[in-house]
Amino acid sequence: GENVEQHPSTLSVQEGDSAVIKCTYSDSASNYFPWYKQELGKGPQLIIDIRSNVGEKKDQRIAVTLNKTAKHFSLHITETQPEDSAVYFCAASRAGGTSYGKLTFGQGTILTVHP
Amino acid sequence: ETGVTQTPRHLVMGMTNKKSLKCEQHLGHNAMYWYKQSAKKPLELMFVYNFKEQTENNSVPSRFSPECPNSSHLFLHLHTLQPEDSALYLCASSQEEGGEQFFGPGTRLTVL
Numbered sequence: 190g191e192n193v194e195q196h197p198s199t200l201s202v203q204e205g206d207s208a209v210i211k212c213t214y215s216d217s218a219s220n221y222f223p224w225y226k227q228e229l230g231k232g233p234q235l236i237i238d239i240r241s242n243v244g245e246k247k248d249q250r251i252a253v254t255l256n257k258t259a260k261h262f263s264l265h266i267t268e269t270q271p272e273d274s275a276v277y278f279c280a281a282s283r284a285g286g287t288s289y290g291k292l293t294f295g296q297g298t299i300l301t302v303h304p
Numbered sequence: 305e306t307g308v309t310q311t312p313r314h315l316v317m318g319m320t321n322k323k324s325l326k327c328e329q330h331l332g333h334n335a336m337y338w339y340k341q342s343a344k345k346p347l348e349l350m351f352v353y354n355f356k357e358q359t360e361n362n363s364v365p366s367r368f369s370p371e372c373p374n375s376s377h378l379f380l381h382l383h384t385l386q387p388e389d390s391a392l393y394l395c396a397s398s399q400e401e402g403g404e405q406f407f408g409p410g411t412r413l414t415v416l
Contacts, residue, residue: 193346223404232308232394232407233347278347291360292405294347 191216193281195295203303208269210298212279213261221284222255222262223292227276236277237264240284269302276300307331308408310395316414317385325380325411327395334400336378338370341392341410353378354400385415 192215202208214222220241225233239246239253239262246253250269255262266273276299280292307330317323329336338350352360353372367389369381378395392412396405 225407230409232310232396232409234407235404238404291349291352292347296344296346 191219191281191293193279193293193295195279195298197298198296199299199301201301201303202269204269204271206269208264208266208273208300208302210264210277210279210300211261212263212281212295213259214281214293215260216281216283217257217260218283219281221282222253223280224253224264225278225280225294227278227297229275233278266300269300271302271304274300274302308395308397308406310393310408310411312411313409314412314414316416317382318416319385319387321385322381322383324382325393325395325413327378327380327408329376329378329395329397329406329408331397331406333397333406334375335398336372336375337396337398337405338378338380339394339396339407341394347394351380382413385413387415389413390415 195212223238224236226236227233237248237251237253239255244255250267252265276297278297279295282292309328311326335354337352340348349362350364351370356372367384371379392410394410395408398405
């Protein structure tokens, strides 16, 4: 089955700096890579995702890059703000066709943005 | 608001108790999921239902019993749990073909 490794487990940055979280996956057939943000007391919320037919996707201060050959993908947050502080999870799945998208999650990264 | 609600939000139970967790989604999705989230571990998929039919049981002990009466509701019945079952239990839903899952806020379960 799929195995997803996520690093670092904790990340501390100053407000305004950039933050990068990296994940690797094992199943070359995986084609859908979402990133979730989980704030204290809440369930994970999808913040951005990427499919294997593109190499990069941006949404304002958030971007995700995918390297299919190396089987790794990364989350980039620019101009970080204190409200970006949360736990971030990457995930991978085979989506589409008859699949309902079983996600395999990484271990999570605790991001702390200091004012 | 994600459109996925869970009740109760917090639950404390003894090892001999029987309780149930409830999940409801208002998104018109066809697939629903139960996950277990323990400290310092990845989210663990427990069960998957697609069009009310269970399609995945990820080697979950029988003391956890899921029920999906319709595509909008999902239950997790609990009995004779162990302290190591204490965790945050998350429900999610998605469209049949998609990988985009929407999560509820979770139920924080403590087993004494």
